[in-house]
Amino acid sequence: MAQQLTRNQSLVLDALTHAEGPLSAYTILDKLRDHGFRAxxxxxxxxxxxxxFGMIHRLESMNSFVACSHPDHHHHDHGVTAFAICEDCGQVTEMHDAGIEERLSVLAGREHFKTEKTTIEIRGHCQNCTSG
Amino acid sequence: MAQQLTRNQSLVLDALTHAEGPLSAYTILDKLRDHGFRAxxxxxxxxxxxxxFGMIHRLESMNSFVACSHPDHHHHDHGVTAFAICEDCGQVTEMHDAGIEERLSVLAGREHFKTEKTTIEIRGHCQNCTSG
DNA sequence: ATCAATTGCGTTATGCTATAACGTGTGGCA
DNA sequence: TGCCACACGTTATAGCATAACGCAATTGAT
Known part of the structure; x- marks a missing residue:
């Protein structure tokens, strides 16, 4: 079931998995130059x-990428994802909530809008950076 | 109460207000070259x-901007905004919903996350482009 | 009235993000 | 064998955003 990745895909996924927070494409490129990446x-x-494959997410509000925090069930098994992004430390928390999906579904339906992909990103400050 | 705009700000706002859909910064630049814009x-x-001033919104998922569809009450009077963006015709619908705000508030609170700004963007197909 | 601080403006240069267009190599398969 | 699909590598280019400089106009306190 697990998707067989190519060498390049594995390297990029590893970079994201081992990173503290989200990475831009060019940051990933720099991290992988030693592994032969050039462009x-x-x-x-x-x-x-x-x-x-649903293994990573794109954060639209910061043009960067994070590894999915639910590596077990890939393939878009989980529905809409909301991200809490700390503007101080860069940490990203992935959240899921049926209630939000429900409300978004109602909103879209009201406009007769056919949803393909939903982006929810909350910018702010995480517990660690707030308590200090 | 209405914010006094500078010439450049008025020109940019006009461009967005009269546009059919969202515009990128560089598209706005091109539209305003005749009015002296160069950079x-x-x-x-x-x-x-x-x-x-809360007069326009930024659409993170497409690096572009739209005039706020509630020009009456500026200044962030309205809370979280969700955008439905048609990938066929580019039309953008602005939506507000107390239920979503409530759920997002709960989610953030659960993580002890202090929200500064929330982005909700739904990509898909509008009624017109679906029915055809 | 004058000085200082703020704000908007214009320009040049640069950096970051993303894709187009081309060709190569490999593995599967009729 | 010939075809197809796919990943890959490379060069070039397009599109988005800001740094750093200096000037001009405004405000507002003294």
């Missing part, structure tokens, strides 16, 4: 596939 | 102010 497209192509 | 910063500086 942005090598990263973007791998990212596209990993997104397709 | 991206002229656009970005105006956009920053208009965002600050």
């Amino acid at each position: 942005p497209l090598q990263v973007y192509r791998a990212l596209d596939k990993l997104l397709e | 991206p910063l002229q656009v970005y500086r105006a956009l920053d102010k208009l965002l600050e």
Whole structure:
């Protein structure tokens, strides 16, 4: 069941998995130069596939990428994802909530809008950075 | 009460108000060349102010901007905004829903996360483009 | 009135993000 | 064997955003 990844895809996924927070494509490129990466497209192509497989997420509000925090059940098993992004430490928390999905579904339905992909990103400050 | 805009800010706001859909900063620049605009910063500086005034919104998922559809009550009077973005015709619908705000508030609270700004963008197909 | 602080403006240069377009190599398979 | 699909590598280019500089106009306190 687990998707068989190519070498480039594995390298990019590893970089994201081991990172503290989200990484931009060019940051990934720099991290992988020692492994033979030389051009942005090598990263973007791998990212596209990993997104397709549901193994990583793209954070639209900061043009960067994170490994999915539910590595067990890939493939878009989980519905809408909301991200809490700390502007101080960069930490990203992945959240799921049926209530939100329900409300979004109602909103879209009211407009007769056919949803393909939903982005929810909350910018703010995480517990650690607030308590200090 | 209405914010007094500078010439550049007015021009940018007009461009967005009269546009069919969202515009990128560089598209705005091109539209305003006849009015003396020559550099991206002229656009970005105006956009920053208009965002600050709550007169326009930034669509993170497409790096572009739209005029707020509630021009009456500026200044962030309305809470969280969700955008339905049609991938066929580019039309953007602005939506508000207390239920979503409530759920997001609960989610954030559960993580002890202090929310500064929330982005909700739904990509898909609008009624017109679906029915055809 | 004047000085200082703020704000907007214009320009040049630069950096970051993403994709187009081309060709190569490999593995599966009729 | 010939075809197809796919991943890959490379070069070039397009699209998005900001840094850093200096000037001009405004405000507002003294």
